[in-house]
Amino acid sequence: MTDTASSSGGIRPDALVRPADPASDLEKAALKGRPKVSLLGLGMLSPAAVLLLVFFFAPVVLTTIFSFTNMTSATGISGGAYVLSPNLLRELERSGVDSDTLAALGTESVVVDQESIAAARAAGVEEDFLEEIEDDLLGVDFDSKQDFERALKDLPSHLRRTRDLKLAADHFLVSALNTRFATRAEASDAISALAPDIAPGTRDRILDASYTGWVWTTENFRRLATQPETLRLVLNTFFYVAVTLAFNVLVGLFLAITVFYLPKGTGMVFSVLWLLPRITPVVLYAIMWKWFTWDGGFVASFADLVGLPSFNYMKGSVPTAWTIVILVNGCIGASFGMILFSGALRSIPMQQLWASEVDGASRWQQVRYIILPQMRWPILFVTCYQSMSLLSSYEQIWLTTNGGPGNTTMVWALESFRTALSNYTGNLQYGQGAAMALVLVIVGLVLSIIFLRMFRFGELVEKPKIEF
Amino acid sequence: MQIVLKDFTKSFDGLTVIDKLNLTINDGEMLALLGPSGCGKSTTLLAISGILRVNGGQILFGDKDVSNLPSQKRNVGVVFQNYALYPHMTAFENIAFPLQVRKTGAAEIEERVREMARLTHIEPYLDRRPGQLSGGQQQRVALARALVRRPDVLLLDEPLANLDAKLRLEMRSEIRRIQLETGITAILVTHDQVEAMSMADRIAIMDHGRIQQIAAPEDMYHRPSNTFVAGFLGNPPIVFLEGKAIGNGAFESASGMRMPLPERLTGLAADQPIVMGVRPEHFGVKGRHTVRGTVSFIEPQGRETHFDLTVAEGEVLRSIQAARTDISLGSEVEWPLDVDKALVFDSEGNRL
Ligand SMILES: Nc1ncnc2c1ncn2[C@@H]1O[C@H](COP(=O)(O)OP(=O)(O)OP(=O)(O)O)[C@@H](O)[C@H]1O
Ligand SMILES: [Mg+2]
Numbered sequence: 159m160t161d162t163a164s165s166s167g168g169i170r171p172d173a174l175v176r177p178a179d180p181a182s183d184l185e186k187a188a189l190k191g192r193p194k195v196s197l198l199g200l201g202m203l204s205p206a207a208v209l210l211l212v213f214f215f216a217p218v219v220l221t222t223i224f225s226f227t228n229m230t231s232a233t234g235i236s237g238g239a240y241v242l243s244p245n246l247l248r249e250l251e252r253s254g255v256d257s258d259t260l261a262a263l264g265t266e267s268v269v270v271d272q273e274s275i276a277a278a279r280a281a282g283v284e285e286d287f288l289e290e291i292e293d294d295l296l297g298v299d300f301d302s303k304q305d306f307e308r309a310l311k312d313l314p315s316h317l318r319r320t321r322d323l324k325l326a327a328d329h330f331l332v333s334a335l336n337t338r339f340a341t342r343a344e345a346s347d348a349i350s351a352l353a354p355d356i357a358p359g360t361r362d363r364i365l366d367a368s369y370t371g372w373v374w375t376t377e378n379f380r381r382l383a384t385q386p387e388t389l390r391l392v393l394n395t396f397f398y399v400a401v402t403l404a405f406n407v408l409v410g411l412f413l414a415i416t417v418f419y420l421p422k423g424t425g426m427v428f429s430v431l432w433l434l435p436r437i438t439p440v441v442l443y444a445i446m447w448k449w450f451t452w453d454g455g456f457v458a459s460f461a462d463l464v465g466l467p468s469f470n471y472m473k474g475s476v477p478t479a480w481t482i483v484i485l486v487n488g489c490i491g492a493s494f495g496m497i498l499f500s501g502a503l504r505s506i507p508m509q510q511l512w513a514s515e516v517d518g519a520s521r522w523q524q525v526r527y528i529i530l531p532q533m534r535w536p537i538l539f540v541t542c543y544q545s546m547s548l549l550s551s552y553e554q555i556w557l558t559t560n561g562g563p564g565n566t567t568m569v570w571a572l573e574s575f576r577t578a579l580s581n582y583t584g585n586l587q588y589g590q591g592a593a594m595a596l597v598l599v600i601v602g603l604v605l606s607i608i609f610l611r612m613f614r615f616g617e618l619v620e621k622p623k624i625e626f
Numbered sequence: 627m628q629i630v631l632k633d634f635t636k637s638f639d640g641l642t643v644i645d646k647l648n649l650t651i652n653d654g655e656m657l658a659l660l661g662p663s664g665c666g667k668s669t670t671l672l673a674i675s676g677i678l679r680v681n682g683g684q685i686l687f688g689d690k691d692v693s694n695l696p697s698q699k700r701n702v703g704v705v706f707q708n709y710a711l712y713p714h715m716t717a718f719e720n721i722a723f724p725l726q727v728r729k730t731g732a733a734e735i736e737e738r739v740r741e742m743a744r745l746t747h748i749e750p751y752l753d754r755r756p757g758q759l760s761g762g763q764q765q766r767v768a769l770a771r772a773l774v775r776r777p778d779v780l781l782l783d784e785p786l787a788n789l790d791a792k793l794r795l796e797m798r799s800e801i802r803r804i805q806l807e808t809g810i811t812a813i814l815v816t817h818d819q820v821e822a823m824s825m826a827d828r829i830a831i832m833d834h835g836r837i838q839q840i841a842a843p844e845d846m847y848h849r850p851s852n853t854f855v856a857g858f859l860g861n862p863p864i865v866f867l868e869g870k871a872i873g874n875g876a877f878e879s880a881s882g883m884r885m886p887l888p889e890r891l892t893g894l895a896a897d898q899p900i901v902m903g904v905r906p907e908h909f910g911v912k913g914r915h916t917v918r919g920t921v922s923f924i925e926p927q928g929r930e931t932h933f934d935l936t937v938a939e940g941e942v943l944r945s946i947q948a949a950r951t952d953i954s955l956g957s958e959v960e961w962p963l964d965v966d967k968a969l970v971f972d973s974e975g976n977r978l
Contacts, residue, residue: 509710512677515697516704517724517771527723531714 218599224592225379229372230585238371239338240345246368247335255360262353263364266333268300278329286315287326303331342369378593387565395570398483398555399548405488406544407537410495415525417496418503432496435489444557447486448472472559476566479559483567486554495540502536503529542609546602556580571598627688627778627811628653629674635682636669643669644835646683656805656812658826660819660858666835667815668707671781674813676700687778700779703772703810707784709764711756717767718743718752724775742770745804762793769801773808780805780812786821798825819859823847831855853975856903862932864969865944867902871895877902877970881938885915888966891978900978903969906932910945913964917943921957935961 229235247260275292279285290313300306307327334352339345342365349361366373382388413432417425435443451457451472462468471478506529514528552572555561561568561576578591629651636644644666651657659667672678674685676697685693692700711720719726721739730738743749746766756764765785772780785801786794802825805812816822822829823843831838831846831854839851850856856864869879875892877900878884885902887894894900909917910933922942923934926949933945933953945961953959970978 507708507710509706509708510712512672512675512697513704513706513710513771514712514723514727515677516675516700516702517727518698518775519723519727520698523727527727528712534714 221592221595221599224588225596226374226376226593227372227589228375228377229588229592230590231588232585233370233372235372235588238369239340240342240365240368241336241338241370242334242345242349242364242368243336250364250367255364259353259356259360263334263349265352266303266331268303268306268327268330269332270295270298270330272296274330274332278326281329283326283329284315287313290315303327306330372589375589378590381590382593382597390565391568391570391573394566394568395549397480398487398567398569399545401480402484402487402491402548403541403544405484406491406495407540409488409492410499410540411530411533411537413492413496414499414503415529417500419521429496429500432489432493434493436493440553441557443490444486444554447482447558451482473562476563479563479567483555483559486558487548487551490554491544491548494544498536498540499533502533506532538609538612542606542612546605549602549605550598570594574598628686629779629811629813630686631670631674631683632686633683634670634673634680634685636666636673636678637681642681642835647835647837649830649837649840651811651813652827653811654809655827656802656814656825658814658816658822658829659832660816660822660829661832662858663817665832667817667832668783670832671704671783671813671815674779675702675704675781701775701777702779702781703775703777704781705765705768705772705783705785707787709756709768709788711764711768711771713756716753716755717748717759717763720756720767721752721770721774724771728775738774739770742774745773745807746770746800761789762797765789765797766800769804773804773810778811780810782812782814784816785814786816786818794821801825819861823859831858849977850969851977853901853903853971856969856971856977860905862906862944862946864903864905865942866971867904867941869900869902871898871900879938879941881941883917883938883941885917885963886965888968888970890966891970894970894978899973901971901973901975903971904943904963905967905969906944906946908964908967909935909943910947910961911964913962913966915963915965916960917963918958918960919943921953921955921959924953924955926951935959 242263244264247264251257251260270291275288275296278291279288291310294313295309298309300309307323310323310327334348337348339348345365345368346361349356349364413429417429420428438446449455451470453470455470457471458468461471469475472482473479510528511524514524519527550571552569552575555567555569555572556575559567561572574591574594576591577587577594579586581587631647631649633646633648634644635642635646647666647670649670659670661667669678673680676692676695676699680693683693684691687700711717712723715723718739721742722735725735725738739752740749743752746769748763748766748770751759751763751767756767759767765788769785782801786797789797798821801814814822814826826843828840828842829846830840833854839846839855841849846855847859850859853866857866867877867879867883869877871887871894872878872884873896875887875894876884877887879902886892917935917937919935919937921933922936923932925932929949930946931949931951933947935943935945937943943963972978
């Protein structure tokens with residue numbers, strides 16, 4: 159009724175020329191005189207910048223730094239000392255250091271001075287005996303422990319039992335072994351004293367090896383590149399990410415489309431059910447699965463009932479372990495996909511679906527030709543997003559199979575977590591773990607650049623709707 | 627194909643929107659379903675297309691009851707208000723879609739899509755996606771898609787609502803041309819009276835889920851069955867004066883203004899409450915009665931000028947005259963009124 163063209167009067171609508179909208183001129187002017195970047199704007203941005211710095215860059219930078227060190231829980235993260243341990247000498251001998259030199263380092267000498275007497279007294283050696291030692295032997299040199307023990311036996315009030323005597327003698331033995339030297343110079347002096355003829359190169363090598371703190375090294379990466387375990391981890395990770403991702407996308411799509419076609423109430427219940435894995439705390443969720451697949455649990459009992467082998471499906475065999483790992487993660491991702499796809503589905507105008515029905519398309523044809531092609535971007539998005547988060551996620555695997563049986567379901571992220579932070583048996587290898595994490599970060603960055611390119615490409619195909 | 631709606635009833639969540647509507651669309655005719663927003667036009671159309679199921683009554687295509695047939699099996703072509711083209715397909719693919727889902731051979735698809743493109747004048751744009759087409763081109767693609775599988779019925783839901791005034795004029799005659807060329811039975815849903823008048827063979831005016839009148843456009847304009855129809859058709863609209871017959875073939879309005887009744891109604895009993903309807907083209911040009919008043923509004927329209935004349939407190943007559951500039955706002959004038967063309971309604975609103 160707002161059409162001013164009148165049928166009876168025959169007024170052509172072209173006669174109605176509206177004056178130019180003054181607002182549009184104003185807008186143009188505003189666009190031209192766009193204000194320069196203001197201090198206020200930067201000020202408003204600064205909290206975000208700080209957060210980015212603290213929560214994103216700092217971890218990455220720290221990971222990078224750690225990955226080029228050999229830090230472990232043995233070295234600690236602050237400095238260390240120089241210690242020549244018997245183990246170290248054995249290792250050095252194996253790696254080709256002259257054994258005479260090493261023997262020299264391992265020699266013990268006998269020193270009888272006020273200090274060692276005091277130490278022996280503190281350890282509870284008899285006072286009479288110590289006094290005699292002080293009187294007769296103070297400052298005397300002995301070539302060996304045996305000589306010293308013989309000299310001790312000659313003392314009037316020497317200890318009757320040989321074992322006690324030997325124990326008392328130990329207090330006067332001095333060795334470079336197991337002594338903590340705070341600085342390199344001290345350790346160097348000690349080595350030179352014991353083995354005066356040592357070549358400076360060998361000495362440096364021994365000093366390096368005896369350091370208990372951390373040092374800079376590229377060893378972590380060399381080890382990653384050479385150890386056979388790496389390939390297994392890569393293959394496992396690839397398999398895990400690819401299959402879980404496929405599960406996420408396919409099941410997510412299937413659920414979204416099913417819920418879309420279900421009556422409202424039923425669809426609602428259905429989608430809430432599928433949201434449960436997403437909203438349950440991850441530990442609870444993992445424990446649920448554990449109960450579910452426990453030796454006497456639901457799955458095992460059910461398998462027994464239908465005549466299948468009954469065992470712990472989570473840990474009992476490699477194929478079932480993988481199945482469980484993929485299901486555990488897949489269900490979480492599928493509900494994420496479902497939410498996203500549902501949103502995208504709802505944004506398809508209803509009339510398009512009506513049109514396709516009138517055009518004669520069956521439900522399946524509607525899904526195949528109208529809905530799926532329009533879900534391309536959401537699918538790509540879920541693929542990108544999920545592949546990144548799957549790549550770096552380990553907590554569900556950690557809480558369920560923990561990489562087992564053996565190391566068959568071990569993935570890169572879990573291995574790096576274990577190496578760095580959760581090693582029950584050996585030392586926590588921060589450096590090695592960081593190196594593995596860094597590899598993940600780099601793979602993630604490369605992937606995101608590729609994915610961003612793909613999104614850009616999409617923008618290029620469809621010309622921008624707004625031109626400047 | 628003749629379409630018959632018998633006692634068609636539709637309700638949403640228990641709320642009845644259309645109650646026992648009866649309507650017959652003749653074979654090969656274009657019927658316009660005209661009415662204000664929310665009166666149930668789209669609902670009726672969607673029920674005919676099978677997208678909405680009826681809650682009562684029947685829908686017949688020819689002799690066949692299609693009430694419970696899904697839309698896939700009804701062989702109707704629909705053009706939706708926003709065209710509902712598939713954005714990821716080219717114009718060609720859009721038009722080919724109804725054939726493709728029927729597994730028609732590629733050669734035949736090609737031939738029939740080209741034929742439709744020729745008919746709707748969109749041959750140059752077949753490779754483009756809907757996003758790269760203008761509103762009018764999209765509209766034609768939607769029309770071609772609706773027609774490509776030779777449906778029994780063509781349903782158009784406000785097909786021109788999104789077009790600008792000029793394109794709307796163009797497409798009006800275009801759609802009519804195509805409908806006449808194909809001889810298809812068509813229903814045009816619109817809330818634009820001009821569209822309905824210029825395109826349709828017959829108009830059905832709807833209000834609150836009821837058909838108020840079905841008639842040919844001219845007929846409906848000159849012989850509206852009630853005040854709703856009279857008020858809905860015509861722009862600027864008809865003016866109603868409430869009052870009563872006072873015997874001797876005269877009418878007195880609420881404010882006391884008197885005028886003669888049309889020749890054919892001079893016998894109305896005195897004191898019968900009636901409503902006089904005066905269309906603007908019947909005031910100010912010629913007539914046997916004159917009315918005095920003050921010009922209270924002037925709207926130049928180029929070829930014509932619209933005037934409002936306040937004749938009494940709260941009573942305004944509207945006049946449409948060939949463009950004139952000799953009258954200024956506030957001037958006192960005395961203009962002729964063609965009382966024999968005036969429409970008279972009883973107190974229920976039905977025309978006498
Ligand atoms: N899906 C629905 N659920 C509930 N009510 C509906 C639904 N569809 C339509 N209605 C109601 O039915 C009535 C008729 O709607 P309809 O869409 O047929 O109006 P229309 O005549 O096409 O109006 P318009 O000119 O604005 O398109 C309206 O009151 C509307 O609110
Ligand atoms: Mg409508």
